[in-house]
Amino acid sequence: MSVMENPAALAAREEDALAPLLAEIRARRDEFAAQRFVPKDFIAQLKKAGVYRAATPQCFGGSGMSPMGFLQLIERISAADASVGWVASFGSASVYLAALPRETQAKLYAKGPDLTFAGGLFPIQPATQVEGGWMVDGTWKFASGSKGADVLGVGIGAAVPGQAGSKPRTAVLPPEQVEIIDNWDVMGLLGTGSHDLKVSQQFVPEEWTFIRGGEPTIDEPLYRYPTIAYAAQVLAVVNLGVARAAIDEINQMSGGRVAITGAPKLADRSYVRIEVAKAEAKLRSARAFLYDATGEVWNSILAGNPVTPEQVSLLRLTAVEIAKVGNEVTQAMFGLAGTTAIYSHHPLQRYLRDAAVVKQHAFLGEGIYDGAGAVTLGVPPMPGFL
Structure with a gap:
């Protein structure tokens, strides 16, 4: 017969597990601020800590972490450094990606559930709808965590033709199709790397776009x-x-x-x-x-x-x-x-x-x-x- 672990003991064990990560954040936060982004080697450590599988669909290996659990995790990381906390907060961004077709999501998570997504969603840029997708061109601001992202998103159009509502569409691209304009020069959150993104006449297939805040194609509690x-x-x-x-x-x-x-x-x-x-x-x-x-x-x-x-x-x-x-x-x-x-x-x-x-x-x-x-x-x- 198994005995259920005391909630306080469980919380203490989880806190101990996170302690080395928080200590390294404090030791390196000046480094992150000076270079103005959180590097990929540390993004990898955040992945190991489960930050970037928290919002991944469970059917693709996600952890099923509740909103409360994720918020508490980001709160603790932010006490060590706000910039790292801000970048880590985008571990929740897979709730957006859940509006992609299921087949597209299967491709996204084919290499594992720890996916980093960064987006420069505004200002919304007009895109030309062509056969099978969209021609995307423009510049977007505030793409936090862009230098450590596995995929990038940009905001296009104002609405989907033939659909009600005015929520913007997001086009998802691999990093090699996007130029990061290194211009994050601000007073605070220095290490977030919230640079501009530039895309020059790139074709994005329809199935690699989604409506931000649109209906998810996977029915799991988090996406409600x-x-x-x-x-x-x-x-x-x-x-x-x-x-x-x-x-x-x-x-x-x-x-x-x-x-x-x-x-x-x-x-x-x-x-x-x-x-x-x-x-x-x-x-x-x-x-x-x-x-x-x-x-x-x-x-x-x-x-x-x-x-x-x-x-x-x-x-x-x-x-x-x-x-x-x-x-x-x-x-x-x-x-x-x-x-x-x-x-x-x-x-x-x-x-x-x-x-x-x-x-x-x-x-x-x-x-x-x-x-x-x-x-x-x-x-x-x-x-x-x-």
């Missing part, structure tokens, strides 16, 4: 989870990891050296203790909101229920909220550190810049609150919100 909402969540959760790292940094500093002005140590200052406590409560509240809502929707899906507009709206609301709170907490911790944190080598410099860039993503802007409020009040939200 709202695609765009999930895409926002996996990016936003990076800020939970960053904010946690920022609080931990202040905790380490609190009993350290006396300030150059002779002021008391951080831990001896009442305003520091108060702000750290507020930050802890704020971060844990946002985190609980994320995982409570995610678990609620996931359990409903597993029970066979269709996803409702209210659930989609709730998930999108979790994403914008954790991105905002993570940024606010990180800013507060930077402020508590005082003059020490102004030096470019200080960890809080990195956290401050990374958290700010996460918050700037289009999926995580203030307009999402408007969309969520509209759904709550029973009026039509902005186009593309649901």
Whole structure:
């Protein structure tokens, strides 16, 4: 008779298994930032950790990881380095690829389930529909993780002729058919390698294109989870990891050296203790909101229920909220550190810049609150919100 492992013991064992990877991330994060991308040798390690099979269909060897499990994984990686967490978050991108024909997916995963997909989906570029497919030409921005990708995607057209809706079509190409324009020069998330992609008159067969957020061709629970909402969540959760790292940094500093002005140590200052406590409560509240809502929707899906507009709206609301709170907490911790944190080598410099860039993503802007409020009040939200 087998004995079920204690959940706490299981979590501890999984944490121990991830510890060497997190230690290497911390040791190499300056390297990743300096070269402005996560190299393929480290992408291979993320593959070994199961990051890139998390959203692969189980019928092709995917791990069947739940949205909550994946979000927690990205959160932990992001506490070690936001750029690596951001690149790893695209391990969820196979939920998009599930809209490809099943036969195409079989070819994609023929060499194994650990597939890295990166996309420069915007701005949508017009493509010419020809016999058997599309002629693709143009330049796209923000292709995070492109230098470590096995396949690349670009956004074409505005809609599929003859089909309702306005969701963009994505063309999937091998890296040799795409030029990566090395122009990622930004204030934060330096190591994500979110360069531009350029495609010059390449033919893409119809079966290698899909509608972003379109109906999946494989029926597994993960592909019933709202695609765009999930895409926002996996990016936003990076800020939970960053904010946690920022609080931990202040905790380490609190009993350290006396300030150059002779002021008391951080831990001896009442305003520091108060702000750290507020930050802890704020971060844990946002985190609980994320995982409570995610678990609620996931359990409903597993029970066979269709996803409702209210659930989609709730998930999108979790994403914008954790991105905002993570940024606010990180800013507060930077402020508590005082003059020490102004030096470019200080960890809080990195956290401050990374958290700010996460918050700037289009999926995580203030307009999402408007969309969520509209759904709550029973009026039509902005186009593309649901």
